[in-house]
Amino acid sequence: MKTMKTLLSASLALTALSGCQPETEKPNILFLLVDDMQSDAIAALGNKNVYTPNIDGLIAEGVTFTRTYTNGALCGALSMPSRAMLMTGRGVFEVQSDGMKIPECMVTLPEQLRANGYQTFATGKWHSDHASFNRSFAAGENIFFGGMHPYEKNGHCSPRLYHYDRTGQYKETSFIGEEFSSKMFADAAIEFLSTAAKAQNPFMAFVSFTSPHDPRNQLPDYGKKYKAKDIILPTNFLPQHPFDNGELAIRDEQILPPPRTGEQLQEELALYYGMVSEVDEQIGRVLNALNATGEREHTVIVFASDNGLAMGQNGLLGKQSLYEHSVGVPMLIIDPRSKKHGFKTDALCYLYDLYPTLCDIVGIEIPASVTGVSLKPLLEGTTDKLRDDIFLAYSNQQRALVKDDYKYIIYNVEGKITEQLFNLKKDPKEMANLADAMPQKAAAYKEMLIQRLKEQQDFCNIDTPLWWKDGHKITWDELINLYIFE
Incomplete structure (x- = not known):
């Protein structure tokens, strides 16, 4: 078996021959x-x-x-x-x-x-x-x-x-x-x-x-x-x-x-x-x-x-x-x-x-x-915002938006919708769900999330009851064919 040093030297030599100045x-x-x-x-x-x-x-x-x-x-x-x-x-x-x-x-x-x-x-x-x-x-x-x-x-x-x-x-x-x-x-x-x-x-x-x-x-x-x-x-x-x-x-x-x-x-x-x-x-x-x-x-x-x-x-x-x-x-x-x-x-x-x-x-x-x-x-020290919010996705069952001090998460598991709203500044461990106590803010964050889904060309539409197809959890065979770039 070749030694690590020999293998590295050989591959680095190839780099040197690439013509890069x-x-x-x-x-x-x-x-x-x-x-x-x-x-x-x-x-x-x-x-x-x-x-x-x-x-x-x-x-x-x-x-x-x-x-x-x-x-x-x-x-x-x-x-x-x-x-x-x-x-x-x-x-x-x-x-x-x-x-x-x-x-x-x-x-x-x-x-x-x-x-x-x-x-x-x-x-x-x-x-x-x-x-x-x-x-x-x-x-x-x-x-x-x-x-x-x-x-x-x-x-x-x-x-x-x-x-x-x-x-x-x-x-x-x-x-x-x-x-x-x-x-x-x-x-x-x-x-x-x-x-x-x-x-x-x-x-x-x-x-x-x-x-x-x-x-x-x-x-x-x-x-x-x-x-x-x-x-x-x-x-x-x-x-x-x-x-x-x-x-x-x-x-x-x-x-x-x-x-x-x-x-x-x-x-x-x-x-x-x-x-x-x-x-x-x-x-x-x-x-x-x-x-x-x-x-x-x-x-x-x-x-x-x-x-x-x-x-x-x-x-x-x-x-x-x-x-x-x-x-x-x-x-x-x-x-x-x-x-x-x-x-x-x-x-x-x-x-x-x-x-x-x-x-x-x-x-x-x-x-x-x-x-x-x-x-x-x-x-370099700027205090300007480079991003206004963060969009998050998992499978076809969870979507979220982080903006300012709040995070909104929405779930759809076989048609059952659950919403969460957390004040990350006061509750960084996400222990107190404010979705029911602050319905207007939750609704506003959902609207912003819907816009982000469209901009990101998300295959889910969270404004519909099942989000995607019949609402089943996406399979591996399905997801690997969703986004192809050649």
């Missing part, structure tokens, strides 16, 4: 993406349970966007559309087959960087097709194609990985990683950084961890371990969700079937926070490696999660909902040339706004296929 004036990009991390599962953002010194350090150094949302999903595997949106700078109804494939008409962020002289490298999770991965990245190692590491195959302890295949076919059998998944990805990133820093061209390293996504039944031999009895339960913990939201029987909810006790949730959260801390440790290793290259002051750093997770909040365990804990994500940007350090903004934004933002920061053209909004003005 050195662009040393452009900053490097280190993109750190985690999987299923709650937006508040970070000590520096107020979580008293968890130990995250390395992520805390990034927050102290950069600009944190405290009201960042993923746009939603049409199926239960939320990371697939989320990551496709992130890579294309487009919304949930603007990606193909819920993100399963990224067609050539959509220029990915690393593809655009690569076309502008960047060395592009990836390690870790890629939830779309192989062809789009190879269009995006000129090099890679310890690549994971898929959604999660299966329980029955030893989970994160035995990740099924691939070496970079320059043909893009990936026909050779995957190999089993000898270390915990996060360490395998960090190792590959560290090796790349040591090589890329010596090149004339700037680099974009995409380090895409699969943690803290479950399985979380086996923790690695590094990182902080937590005792269940010491875990403080979230204030919005409920044994079960108060009504049928259409996804109470999905896999994520059955990991620990409801009704759940506080003691059960403490055990589950102890494992979850263990995963958060272990990936924080590996992020620290990558940052140390960047420091050792001398390139830290020339590197834009991004940290984010693809989506959140309930973990007992509002009576849910998974992420198939439009509550803040599931559609809200942590996101921060460090631009070494900026004078803003430890700054937080509550401006509304989508995760996929990172694409045009990074293009703006490094000074390259934003492709016409991108529909996201650049957040660079916020990094």
